[in-house]
Amino acid sequence: MINVGIVGVSGYSGKEVLELLLKHSQARVTYVSANNSHGKIEDIWPQFAGRTRLNCQRFDIEKAKKLCDLIFLAVPHTISMKITPKLLKAGLRVIDLSGDYRLKTSSLYKKWYKTTHQDLSNLKKATYGLPELYREEIKKSNLIANPGCYPTAALIGLLPLATTNSQLISSITIDAKSGVSGAGRKASTQLLFGELNENFKAYKVLKHQHAPEIDLYLSKVASKLKKIEFVPHLLPINRGILETIYIRCNKTIKLKDIHQIYKRFYKTEPFVRILPLSNQPELKNVQHTNFCDIGLAANEEKNLLVLTSVIDNLVKGAAGQAVQNMNIMNNFKETESLL
Ligand SMILES: NC(=O)c1ccc[n+]([C@@H]2O[C@H](COP(=O)([O-])OP(=O)(O)OC[C@H]3O[C@@H](n4cnc5c(N)ncnc54)[C@H](OP(=O)(O)O)[C@@H]3O)[C@@H](O)[C@H]2O)c1
Structure with missing residues (x-):
């Protein structure tokens, strides 16, 4: 204890x-x-x-x-x-x-x-606390930098392709949407119900502090990846992040092969679910959970792969991942209190 x-x-x-x-x-x-x-x-x-x-x-x-x-x-x-x-x-x-x-x-x-x-x-x-990337380092660390909510969804979505096939990638565009709890509980006019309700907008376009975090940790597995863009949006809902990630490839891609790579990459991960090719992730399936759900689609003729990654910003994007890190640091069962 x-x-x-x-x-x-x-x-x-x-x-x-x-x-x-x-x-x-x-x-x-x-x-x-x-x-x-x-x-x-x-x-x-x-x-x-x-x-x-x-x-x-x-x-x-x-x-x-x-x-x-x-x-x-x-x-x-x-x-x-x-x-x-x-x-x-x-x-x-x-x-x-x-x-x-x-x-x-x-x-x-x-x-x-x-x-x-x-x-x-x-x-x-400090150890970057993304268990899917740094589990062994987390075990030995006494200071964890728990990842940001947007980078968690982006990195889990991109790591399999960037690790195994980075030479295939020409550019990455991350179109990210978050619920309002991502901004915290502090009072702010922009976060009033009357401003948010039935509204939708981009913010901090190309200026968000999570952009360099995504670049930095992707570069650890694929040093030559340069063309990554990230634009966040504010959804008029309480919690959840959905990122649509467009990956332009410089060669022909086969969606079935990429799906296999993803399934293999996360085979033993307790909180990453690669959906069947017929399904797309939805926020309601991950809200109040520590799961990250990933969906894949492609236009093979255009060499375009579209990943969709969803998490609950307060769980896998914050507190749940933090407790997962505590479990790993203490050699507790990794899923304790999270499943
Ligand atoms: N919200 C998310 O989805 C999310 C996701 C990932 C990471 N994060 C990060 O997690 C941190 C907390 O975010 P949040 O959204 O939970 O924020 P929040 O709802 O605004 O809560 C901030 C908390 O910090 C306390 N606090 C502020 N200044 C303090 C001080 N000087 N000493 C001690 N406590 C202090 C506040 O206390 P009072 O209430 O008394 O002011 C409050 O309890 C932030 O760094 C944020 O970037 C948030």
Whole structure:
């Protein structure tokens, strides 16, 4: 049994981590904290009434050190990098859900997050927590940079082709759509029901901080892939990400062969489902789950492959993947509390 803390429990991702951990047989939540939201958890999230007596407190490093073996940081970027070095120094392990430790150089971080990184030594040491790519490294790591929601869907979708047939790829266009919980629980005019409802729009076009994350981790398996474009859109729904990924190939492709490659690549992965060629993924099949569903289609005459990848942004795109990483780090059953 390990003792676990959640910082940012009053936010969407932190709440989801708590929801998953209350069902976990080998992890006990001993400490929860937030910034402005304090008091009984059931006053912050009424659905936890009768399920836990945890009290949410302002973050106190000494308490966290005393009460926990491992901490989930479900806080905005820049907050994580202030807390993480102190937690690691005290011997705790950290799973950071923010973007603070995903991009591996200070210049890349500054370019996309518009601020200077303050913990460069741990930036280099952090392990990117995509189990489908780095399971062995995650087992040995004490700092996990939990992947972003859009990169999770994109990378799981693209890894099989990029790993086995990168020379086939001319260009990749990722058309991504996310539900509004992806923006967190903070108040914002753009996220009001009246603005979102019956609306649909692109945002941060070619400027989203998840674009370099996708480029970086695809380059680990296919260094020559250059032409990758990513455009996010905001869906008027609560949760879920659907990415339609257009891959232009420079040679004739056979959809059946590519489907076989995908099935083989993810044969032993507990949370990736490659759909039959007659089916396309749907958000409702992955919402509230840790699954990533992938569908494939092609126009063989035009050398065009279209992948569709869907996840729940708060589960496989955040809290579920974070708990999966905790399970791997502790040699627990990888699917514990996630199936
Ligand atoms: N939402 C998603 O789909 C998603 C997916 C992947 C990754 N992420 C990442 O996960 C992190 C959390 O996202 P979220 O969407 O859950 O955000 P959120 O709903 O806005 O929640 C943020 C949480 O952080 C707390 N917080 C803010 N400043 C803090 C500080 N200085 N010290 C301690 N706690 C502090 C807030 O507390 P108060 O309520 O008291 O202000 C709140 O509990 C972000 O870095 C985000 O990029 C989110």
